[in-house]
Amino acid sequence: MSKWExxxxxxxxxxxxxxxxxxxxxxxxxxxxxxxWLCPDCGVGKEDFELIEETPVDETPHHEEPxxxxxxxxxxxxxxxxxxxxxxxEFRKHDSETPLILITSDDGRSYSKPMLSTGYTxxxxxxxxxxxxxxxxxxxxxxxxxTMTHVAGIDTANQIIKVGDAETVIHYGKxxxxxxxxxxxxxxxGDALExxxxxxxxxxxxxxxxxxxxxxxxxxxxxxxxxxxxxxxxDLLNGGYEVEAVDPLxxxxxxxxxxxxxxxxxxxxxxxxxxFHFGPLVTAVNRGEEGVVVSLNNGERITADIVVSAVGxxxxxxxxxxxxxxxxxxxxxxxxxxxxxxNVYALGDCAEVAGHVLVYVAPLVACxxxxxxxxxxxxxxxxxxxxxxxxxxxxxxxxxxxxxVGAEGEWQIDADGSDVRAEFRNAAGELLGFxxxxxxxxxxxxxxxxxxxxxx
Numbered sequence: 001m002s003k004w005e006x007x008x009x010x011x012x013x014x015x016x017x018x019x020x021x022x023x024x025x026x027x028x029x030x031x032x033x034x035x036x037w038l039c040p041d042c043g044v045g046k047e048d049f050e051l052i053e054e055t056p057v058d059e060t061p062h063h064e065e066p067x068x069x070x071x072x073x074x075x076x077x078x079x080x081x082x083x084x085x086x087x088x089x090e091f092r093k094h095d096s097e098t099p100l101i102l103i104t105s106d107d108g109r110s111y112s113k114p115m116l117s118t119g120y121t122x123x124x125x126x127x128x129x130x131x132x133x134x135x136x137x138x139x140x141x142x143x144x145x146x147t148m149t150h151v152a153g154i155d156t157a158n159q160i161i162k163v164g165d166a167e168t169v170i171h172y173g174k175x176x177x178x179x180x181x182x183x184x185x186x187x188x189x190g191d192a193l194e195x196x197x198x199x200x201x202x203x204x205x206x207x208x209x210x211x212x213x214x215x216x217x218x219x220x221x222x223x224x225x226x227x228x229x230x231x232x233x234x235d236l237l238n239g240g241y242e243v244e245a246v247d248p249l250x251x252x253x254x255x256x257x258x259x260x261x262x263x264x265x266x267x268x269x270x271x272x273x274x275x276f277h278f279g280p281l282v283t284a285v286n287r288g289e290e291g292v293v294v295s296l297n298n299g300e301r302i303t304a305d306i307v308v309s310a311v312g313x314x315x316x317x318x319x320x321x322x323x324x325x326x327x328x329x330x331x332x333x334x335x336x337x338x339x340x341x342x343n344v345y346a347l348g349d350c351a352e353v354a355g356h357v358l359v360y361v362a363p364l365v366a367c368x369x370x371x372x373x374x375x376x377x378x379x380x381x382x383x384x385x386x387x388x389x390x391x392x393x394x395x396x397x398x399x400x401x402x403x404x405v406g407a408e409g410e411w412q413i414d415a416d417g418s419d420v421r422a423e424f425r426n427a428a429g430e431l432l433g434f435x436x437x438x439x440x441x442x443x444x445x446x447x448x449x450x451x452x453x454x455x456x
Contacts, residue, residue, distance in 0.1 A: 090372025
Protein backbone atom coordinates (compact mmCIF):
# COMPACT_ATOMS: atom_id res chain seq x y z
CA MET A 1 0.00 0.00 0.00
CA SER A 2 1.12 3.56 -0.69
CA LYS A 3 2.07 6.53 1.45
CA TRP A 4 1.24 10.13 0.61
CA GLU A 5 3.03 13.15 2.02
CA UNK A 6 1.63 16.63 2.66
CA UNK A 7 3.91 19.01 0.75
CA UNK A 8 3.20 21.77 3.27
CA UNK A 9 3.84 20.15 6.64
CA UNK A 10 5.25 16.70 5.91
CA UNK A 11 2.38 14.70 7.42
CA UNK A 12 2.25 11.16 6.03
CA UNK A 13 -1.01 9.46 5.07
CA UNK A 14 -0.37 5.70 5.12
CA UNK A 15 -3.07 3.74 3.27
CA UNK A 16 -2.35 0.76 5.52
CA UNK A 17 -3.21 2.75 8.66
CA UNK A 18 -5.88 5.08 7.24
CA UNK A 19 -6.90 7.99 9.50
CA UNK A 20 -9.46 6.64 12.01
CA UNK A 21 -9.76 9.98 13.83
CA UNK A 22 -11.47 11.33 10.70
CA UNK A 23 -13.46 8.18 10.00
CA UNK A 24 -11.03 6.86 7.37
CA UNK A 25 -10.60 3.16 8.02
CA UNK A 26 -7.26 1.31 7.82
CA UNK A 27 -6.68 0.08 4.28
CA UNK A 28 -8.43 3.04 2.63
CA UNK A 29 -6.69 3.83 -0.65
CA UNK A 30 -5.82 7.44 -1.39
CA UNK A 31 -8.33 7.68 -4.23
CA UNK A 32 -11.06 6.62 -1.80
CA UNK A 33 -10.24 9.28 0.78
CA UNK A 34 -13.04 11.92 0.62
CA UNK A 35 -12.16 14.83 -1.69
CA UNK A 36 -12.96 17.35 1.05
CA TRP A 37 -10.59 15.72 3.57
CA LEU A 38 -8.03 18.16 4.95
CA CYS A 39 -4.57 17.57 6.36
CA PRO A 40 -5.04 17.15 10.14
CA ASP A 41 -1.89 19.13 10.89
CA CYS A 42 -2.03 22.13 8.54
CA GLY A 43 -5.46 22.13 6.90
CA VAL A 44 -4.54 21.88 3.20
CA GLY A 45 -6.49 19.63 0.82
CA LYS A 46 -5.69 16.37 -0.97
CA GLU A 47 -4.25 18.25 -3.94
CA ASP A 48 -1.34 19.27 -1.70
CA PHE A 49 -0.26 15.65 -1.07
CA GLU A 50 2.11 13.69 -3.27
CA LEU A 51 2.98 10.03 -3.54
CA ILE A 52 6.25 9.11 -1.86
CA GLU A 53 8.51 6.07 -1.69
CA GLU A 54 10.13 5.00 1.53
CA THR A 55 13.88 5.37 1.41
CA PRO A 56 15.81 4.14 4.45
CA VAL A 57 18.41 6.65 5.50
CA ASP A 58 21.52 5.52 7.34
CA GLU A 59 23.08 7.64 10.02
CA THR A 60 25.53 9.99 8.38
CA PRO A 61 27.71 12.91 9.46
CA HIS A 62 26.03 16.26 10.04
CA HIS A 63 28.10 17.88 7.29
CA GLU A 64 29.26 16.05 4.17
CA GLU A 65 32.36 17.33 2.45
CA PRO A 66 32.17 17.57 -1.34
CA UNK A 67 33.69 15.00 -3.64
CA UNK A 68 35.50 16.62 -6.54
CA UNK A 69 34.37 15.71 -10.05
CA UNK A 70 36.59 17.44 -12.55
CA UNK A 71 34.79 16.01 -15.59
CA UNK A 72 31.17 16.87 -14.80
CA UNK A 73 30.65 20.31 -13.25
CA UNK A 74 28.04 20.08 -10.50
CA UNK A 75 24.59 21.49 -10.17
CA UNK A 76 24.86 23.86 -7.21
CA UNK A 77 21.83 24.94 -5.19
CA UNK A 78 22.16 27.86 -2.77
CA UNK A 79 19.60 27.35 -0.01
CA UNK A 80 18.23 24.32 1.82
CA UNK A 81 14.70 25.41 2.62
CA UNK A 82 11.59 23.95 1.01
CA UNK A 83 12.71 25.33 -2.35
CA UNK A 84 16.32 24.14 -2.23
CA UNK A 85 15.65 20.65 -0.98
CA UNK A 86 12.48 20.46 -3.06
CA UNK A 87 14.21 21.09 -6.40
CA UNK A 88 17.06 18.76 -5.38
CA UNK A 89 14.56 15.93 -4.80
CA GLU A 90 12.86 16.60 -8.15
CA PHE A 91 16.20 16.76 -9.98
CA ARG A 92 17.25 13.41 -8.53
CA LYS A 93 14.08 11.81 -9.90
CA HIS A 94 15.46 12.47 -13.39
CA ASP A 95 19.25 12.48 -12.91
CA SER A 96 20.94 10.36 -10.26
CA GLU A 97 24.54 10.84 -11.43
CA THR A 98 25.38 14.52 -11.98
CA PRO A 99 27.27 15.86 -8.94
CA LEU A 100 24.99 17.93 -6.70
CA ILE A 101 26.06 20.44 -4.05
CA LEU A 102 23.74 22.36 -1.73
CA ILE A 103 25.08 25.36 0.19
CA THR A 104 23.36 26.90 3.19
CA SER A 105 24.20 29.52 5.79
CA ASP A 106 22.31 27.56 8.48
CA ASP A 107 22.61 24.02 9.83
CA GLY A 108 20.83 22.48 6.83
CA ARG A 109 18.13 20.63 8.71
CA SER A 110 15.09 19.78 6.64
CA TYR A 111 11.82 21.16 8.02
CA SER A 112 8.50 22.59 6.89
CA LYS A 113 8.52 26.37 7.29
CA PRO A 114 4.70 26.69 7.51
CA MET A 115 4.86 24.67 10.72
CA LEU A 116 6.80 27.43 12.50
CA SER A 117 3.49 29.15 13.28
CA THR A 118 1.95 26.04 14.88
CA GLY A 119 4.67 25.35 17.44
CA TYR A 120 2.79 26.36 20.57
CA THR A 121 -0.49 24.79 19.46
CA UNK A 122 1.30 21.46 19.03
CA UNK A 123 3.99 22.10 21.69
CA UNK A 124 6.78 21.33 19.23
CA UNK A 125 10.40 22.38 19.66
CA UNK A 126 12.80 23.13 16.82
CA UNK A 127 14.14 19.60 17.14
CA UNK A 128 10.60 18.25 16.85
CA UNK A 129 10.05 20.22 13.63
CA UNK A 130 13.33 19.09 12.07
CA UNK A 131 12.74 16.13 9.78
CA UNK A 132 16.30 15.18 8.79
CA UNK A 133 19.74 16.67 9.42
CA UNK A 134 22.07 17.86 6.67
CA UNK A 135 24.05 14.64 6.55
CA UNK A 136 20.92 12.53 6.17
CA UNK A 137 19.65 14.82 3.43
CA UNK A 138 22.98 14.52 1.63
CA UNK A 139 22.75 10.74 1.80
CA UNK A 140 19.16 10.75 0.57
CA UNK A 141 19.91 13.12 -2.32
CA UNK A 142 23.31 11.66 -3.21
CA UNK A 143 24.63 15.18 -2.69
CA UNK A 144 27.11 17.21 -0.68
CA UNK A 145 25.50 19.63 1.77
CA UNK A 146 27.70 22.50 2.94
CA THR A 147 26.33 23.92 6.19
CA MET A 148 27.07 27.21 7.93
CA THR A 149 28.65 28.42 4.68
CA HIS A 150 28.48 32.01 3.47
CA VAL A 151 28.38 32.65 -0.28
CA ALA A 152 30.56 35.70 -0.84
CA GLY A 153 29.79 36.21 -4.52
CA ILE A 154 28.86 34.74 -7.90
CA ASP A 155 30.84 35.22 -11.12
CA THR A 156 28.27 34.32 -13.78
CA ALA A 157 30.66 34.92 -16.69
CA ASN A 158 33.03 32.20 -15.46
CA GLN A 159 30.35 30.16 -13.67
CA ILE A 160 32.11 30.40 -10.33
CA ILE A 161 30.83 30.74 -6.75
CA LYS A 162 33.06 32.20 -4.06
CA VAL A 163 32.36 30.98 -0.54
CA GLY A 164 33.60 31.77 2.94
CA ASP A 165 36.54 34.13 2.76
CA ALA A 166 36.15 34.12 -1.07
CA GLU A 167 39.32 32.04 -1.41
CA THR A 168 37.26 28.86 -1.84
CA VAL A 169 35.88 28.68 -5.36
CA ILE A 170 33.33 26.28 -6.86
CA HIS A 171 32.82 25.91 -10.58
CA TYR A 172 29.21 25.11 -11.42
CA GLY A 173 27.54 23.70 -14.50
CA LYS A 174 24.15 25.02 -13.44
CA UNK A 175 23.32 27.21 -10.47
CA UNK A 176 20.00 27.45 -8.64
CA UNK A 177 19.18 30.35 -6.33
CA UNK A 178 16.77 29.22 -3.61
CA UNK A 179 17.56 32.13 -1.32
CA UNK A 180 14.16 32.52 0.31
CA UNK A 181 12.74 35.72 1.75
CA UNK A 182 13.92 38.03 4.48
CA UNK A 183 11.77 39.62 7.16
CA UNK A 184 10.75 43.25 6.82
CA UNK A 185 12.10 45.17 9.80
CA UNK A 186 9.98 48.18 10.81
CA UNK A 187 11.85 51.32 11.95
CA UNK A 188 11.64 51.00 15.74
CA UNK A 189 13.69 52.78 18.40
CA GLY A 190 14.32 51.89 22.02
CA ASP A 191 16.63 50.12 24.47
CA ALA A 192 14.94 46.69 24.35
CA LEU A 193 15.28 45.80 20.69
CA GLU A 194 17.01 42.55 21.65
CA UNK A 195 13.59 41.41 22.88
CA UNK A 196 12.02 41.97 19.42
CA UNK A 197 12.05 38.66 17.53
CA UNK A 198 11.27 37.70 13.94
CA UNK A 199 10.70 34.03 13.18
CA UNK A 200 11.71 33.26 9.60
CA UNK A 201 13.52 29.92 9.86
CA UNK A 202 14.19 27.02 12.21
CA UNK A 203 17.11 28.72 13.97
CA UNK A 204 14.98 31.84 14.55
CA UNK A 205 12.24 29.63 15.95
CA UNK A 206 14.70 27.93 18.31
CA UNK A 207 15.99 31.32 19.50
CA UNK A 208 12.44 32.57 20.05
CA UNK A 209 11.34 29.54 22.08
CA UNK A 210 14.51 29.81 24.17
CA UNK A 211 13.80 33.50 24.87
CA UNK A 212 10.17 32.72 25.75
CA UNK A 213 11.35 30.24 28.38
CA UNK A 214 14.29 32.30 29.65
CA UNK A 215 12.13 35.40 30.18
CA UNK A 216 9.18 33.47 31.70
CA UNK A 217 6.94 35.06 29.08
CA UNK A 218 3.21 35.26 29.67
CA UNK A 219 2.31 38.17 27.39
CA UNK A 220 3.43 38.81 23.81
CA UNK A 221 3.02 41.92 21.66
CA UNK A 222 2.84 41.13 17.95
CA UNK A 223 3.61 43.78 15.35
CA UNK A 224 1.51 42.96 12.29
CA UNK A 225 -2.03 41.73 11.68
CA UNK A 226 -1.45 40.03 8.34
CA UNK A 227 -0.95 36.35 7.57
CA UNK A 228 2.10 35.78 9.76
CA UNK A 229 0.81 37.97 12.57
CA UNK A 230 -2.60 36.28 12.71
CA UNK A 231 -1.12 32.78 12.57
CA UNK A 232 1.24 33.57 15.44
CA UNK A 233 -1.55 35.25 17.39
CA UNK A 234 -3.71 32.14 17.16
CA ASP A 235 -0.79 29.83 17.92
CA LEU A 236 0.31 31.75 21.02
CA LEU A 237 -3.26 31.98 22.29
CA ASN A 238 -3.50 28.22 21.93
CA GLY A 239 -0.30 27.97 23.96
CA GLY A 240 -1.92 29.88 26.83
CA TYR A 241 -0.24 33.25 26.26
CA GLU A 242 -1.83 36.69 26.36
CA VAL A 243 -1.51 38.50 23.04
CA GLU A 244 -1.89 42.12 21.90
CA ALA A 245 -1.33 42.89 18.22
CA VAL A 246 -0.74 46.16 16.39
CA ASP A 247 -1.35 46.91 12.70
CA PRO A 248 -1.69 50.28 10.91
CA LEU A 249 -4.53 49.01 8.69
CA UNK A 250 -8.13 48.45 9.72
CA UNK A 251 -8.64 44.73 10.33
CA UNK A 252 -7.02 41.27 10.18
CA UNK A 253 -5.42 40.08 6.92
CA UNK A 254 -6.27 43.36 5.12
CA UNK A 255 -4.16 42.69 2.02
CA UNK A 256 -5.75 39.29 1.44
CA UNK A 257 -9.36 39.48 2.62
CA UNK A 258 -12.31 41.82 2.12
CA UNK A 259 -13.33 43.58 5.31
CA UNK A 260 -16.20 41.26 6.44
CA UNK A 261 -13.92 38.22 6.16
CA UNK A 262 -11.04 39.96 7.94
CA UNK A 263 -13.33 41.09 10.74
CA UNK A 264 -14.63 37.53 11.11
CA UNK A 265 -11.06 36.41 11.80
CA UNK A 266 -10.57 39.33 14.17
CA UNK A 267 -13.73 38.49 16.13
CA UNK A 268 -12.74 34.84 16.47
CA UNK A 269 -9.25 35.72 17.75
CA UNK A 270 -10.68 38.32 20.12
CA UNK A 271 -13.08 35.68 21.46
CA UNK A 272 -10.00 33.64 22.39
CA UNK A 273 -8.53 36.62 24.25
CA UNK A 274 -6.53 38.59 21.66
CA UNK A 275 -6.58 42.37 21.73
CA PHE A 276 -5.97 44.31 18.51
CA HIS A 277 -4.80 47.91 18.01
CA PHE A 278 -5.68 48.83 14.42
CA GLY A 279 -4.52 52.18 13.02
CA PRO A 280 -1.33 53.11 14.92
CA LEU A 281 2.31 52.23 14.27
CA VAL A 282 4.84 50.90 16.77
CA THR A 283 7.57 53.51 17.27
CA ALA A 284 9.64 52.19 20.18
CA VAL A 285 10.27 49.19 22.42
CA ASN A 286 11.88 50.05 25.76
CA ARG A 287 12.56 48.22 28.97
CA GLY A 288 9.93 48.56 31.66
CA GLU A 289 9.85 47.64 35.32
CA GLU A 290 8.91 44.17 34.16
CA GLY A 291 9.36 43.17 30.54
CA VAL A 292 9.02 45.84 27.85
CA VAL A 293 6.89 48.88 27.02
CA VAL A 294 5.76 49.16 23.40
CA SER A 295 5.03 52.75 22.34
CA LEU A 296 2.54 53.56 19.57
CA ASN A 297 2.41 56.74 17.52
CA ASN A 298 -1.07 57.58 18.89
CA GLY A 299 0.32 57.86 22.41
CA GLU A 300 -0.81 54.45 23.61
CA ARG A 301 1.55 52.07 25.38
CA ILE A 302 1.42 48.28 25.64
CA THR A 303 3.23 46.34 28.33
CA ALA A 304 4.48 42.88 27.39
CA ASP A 305 7.25 40.41 28.13
CA ILE A 306 8.49 40.01 24.55
CA VAL A 307 7.72 41.32 21.05
CA VAL A 308 7.27 39.45 17.76
CA SER A 309 7.77 41.45 14.57
CA ALA A 310 5.52 39.87 11.93
CA VAL A 311 5.26 42.69 9.43
CA GLY A 312 5.94 40.44 6.46
CA UNK A 313 8.71 39.24 4.18
CA UNK A 314 10.33 40.31 0.93
CA UNK A 315 12.41 38.30 -1.57
CA UNK A 316 16.09 38.02 -0.67
CA UNK A 317 17.84 39.47 -3.72
CA UNK A 318 21.12 41.06 -2.56
CA UNK A 319 23.38 38.22 -3.74
CA UNK A 320 21.70 38.10 -7.15
CA UNK A 321 21.83 41.87 -7.53
CA UNK A 322 25.54 41.95 -6.66
CA UNK A 323 26.11 39.30 -9.34
CA UNK A 324 24.50 41.55 -11.95
CA UNK A 325 21.28 39.55 -12.37
CA UNK A 326 18.07 41.32 -13.27
CA UNK A 327 16.14 42.07 -10.09
CA UNK A 328 12.76 43.68 -9.67
CA UNK A 329 10.57 42.73 -6.68
CA UNK A 330 12.40 39.39 -6.79
CA UNK A 331 15.09 37.74 -8.91
CA UNK A 332 13.55 37.99 -12.38
CA UNK A 333 12.98 34.71 -14.24
CA UNK A 334 11.01 33.46 -17.20
CA UNK A 335 8.75 30.41 -17.04
CA UNK A 336 11.76 28.11 -17.40
CA UNK A 337 13.00 29.79 -14.19
CA UNK A 338 16.02 31.10 -16.10
CA UNK A 339 17.49 34.33 -14.80
CA UNK A 340 19.22 36.94 -16.96
CA UNK A 341 22.51 34.97 -16.71
CA UNK A 342 23.14 31.75 -18.58
CA ASN A 343 22.83 28.55 -16.52
CA VAL A 344 21.54 30.41 -13.47
CA TYR A 345 18.01 29.72 -12.23
CA ALA A 346 15.87 30.93 -9.33
CA LEU A 347 12.77 29.67 -7.56
CA GLY A 348 10.84 29.96 -4.33
CA ASP A 349 10.36 33.07 -2.22
CA CYS A 350 13.32 34.90 -3.79
CA ALA A 351 12.04 34.64 -7.36
CA GLU A 352 9.77 36.76 -9.53
CA VAL A 353 8.48 34.23 -12.03
CA ALA A 354 6.99 35.77 -15.19
CA GLY A 355 5.97 38.80 -13.13
CA HIS A 356 4.60 36.83 -10.15
CA VAL A 357 6.03 36.92 -6.62
CA LEU A 358 4.12 34.26 -4.68
CA VAL A 359 5.62 33.43 -1.27
CA TYR A 360 3.52 30.33 -0.67
CA VAL A 361 4.21 26.59 -0.79
CA ALA A 362 2.12 25.52 -3.80
CA PRO A 363 3.92 27.79 -6.33
CA LEU A 364 7.25 26.63 -4.90
CA VAL A 365 6.30 22.99 -5.43
CA ALA A 366 5.20 23.68 -9.02
CA CYS A 367 8.54 25.39 -9.70
CA UNK A 368 10.52 22.56 -8.11
CA UNK A 369 8.87 19.98 -10.35
CA UNK A 370 9.42 21.99 -13.53
CA UNK A 371 13.00 23.00 -12.72
CA UNK A 372 13.95 19.46 -11.71
CA UNK A 373 13.18 18.37 -15.27
CA UNK A 374 14.89 21.40 -16.82
CA UNK A 375 18.11 20.82 -14.87
CA UNK A 376 18.08 17.20 -16.05
CA UNK A 377 17.94 18.25 -19.71
CA UNK A 378 14.18 18.40 -20.34
CA UNK A 379 13.27 22.11 -20.54
CA UNK A 380 9.92 22.49 -18.79
CA UNK A 381 7.97 25.70 -18.28
CA UNK A 382 6.29 26.14 -14.93
CA UNK A 383 2.50 26.10 -14.83
CA UNK A 384 0.55 27.77 -12.02
CA UNK A 385 -2.99 26.39 -11.70
CA UNK A 386 -5.40 28.08 -9.29
CA UNK A 387 -3.64 27.85 -5.90
CA UNK A 388 -5.80 28.85 -2.91
CA UNK A 389 -3.89 29.55 0.30
CA UNK A 390 -4.93 27.96 3.60
CA UNK A 391 -4.20 30.28 6.54
CA UNK A 392 -3.55 28.53 9.84
CA UNK A 393 -6.01 30.34 12.11
CA UNK A 394 -8.07 27.45 13.55
CA UNK A 395 -10.13 29.90 15.62
CA UNK A 396 -11.59 30.92 12.26
CA UNK A 397 -10.31 28.79 9.34
CA UNK A 398 -9.42 30.78 6.21
CA UNK A 399 -8.90 29.83 2.58
CA UNK A 400 -8.16 32.60 0.11
CA UNK A 401 -7.41 32.84 -3.60
CA UNK A 402 -6.63 36.55 -4.05
CA UNK A 403 -7.62 38.11 -7.38
CA UNK A 404 -4.71 39.21 -9.54
CA VAL A 405 -3.33 42.66 -8.84
CA GLY A 406 -5.28 45.16 -10.92
CA ALA A 407 -8.11 42.75 -11.72
CA GLU A 408 -11.38 44.58 -12.41
CA GLY A 409 -14.42 43.39 -10.54
CA GLU A 410 -16.07 43.51 -7.14
CA TRP A 411 -16.58 41.36 -4.09
CA GLN A 412 -19.91 39.58 -3.68
CA ILE A 413 -20.20 38.65 -0.02
CA ASP A 414 -22.49 36.30 1.88
CA ALA A 415 -21.79 36.45 5.62
CA ASP A 416 -23.32 34.57 8.54
CA GLY A 417 -21.34 35.26 11.70
CA SER A 418 -17.84 33.83 11.27
CA ASP A 419 -18.87 32.02 8.06
CA VAL A 420 -18.06 34.36 5.17
CA ARG A 421 -18.19 33.41 1.51
CA ALA A 422 -16.71 36.20 -0.60
CA GLU A 423 -16.39 35.86 -4.38
CA PHE A 424 -14.56 38.36 -6.56
CA ARG A 425 -16.24 38.47 -9.97
CA ASN A 426 -15.79 40.64 -13.04
CA ALA A 427 -18.55 42.39 -15.01
CA ALA A 428 -19.21 39.18 -16.98
CA GLY A 429 -19.75 37.24 -13.77
CA GLU A 430 -16.52 35.26 -14.08
CA LEU A 431 -14.88 34.22 -10.81
CA LEU A 432 -11.42 35.80 -10.40
CA GLY A 433 -10.81 35.15 -6.69
CA PHE A 434 -12.42 34.17 -3.44
CA UNK A 435 -12.09 34.38 0.34
CA UNK A 436 -13.71 31.87 2.68
CA UNK A 437 -13.86 31.80 6.48
CA UNK A 438 -15.36 29.42 9.03
CA UNK A 439 -17.64 26.72 7.66
CA UNK A 440 -17.66 28.49 4.29
CA UNK A 441 -14.18 27.01 3.67
CA UNK A 442 -16.01 23.83 2.62
CA UNK A 443 -16.67 25.59 -0.71
CA UNK A 444 -12.95 25.64 -1.54
CA UNK A 445 -12.95 22.79 -4.07
CA UNK A 446 -16.10 24.01 -5.81
CA UNK A 447 -14.75 27.53 -6.26
CA UNK A 448 -11.20 26.46 -7.08
CA UNK A 449 -12.50 24.56 -10.11
CA UNK A 450 -14.07 27.79 -11.42
CA UNK A 451 -10.93 29.92 -11.16
CA UNK A 452 -8.65 30.68 -14.12
CA UNK A 453 -5.06 29.47 -14.00
CA UNK A 454 -2.46 31.95 -12.74
CA UNK A 455 0.08 30.82 -15.36
CA UNK A 456 -1.69 28.50 -17.86
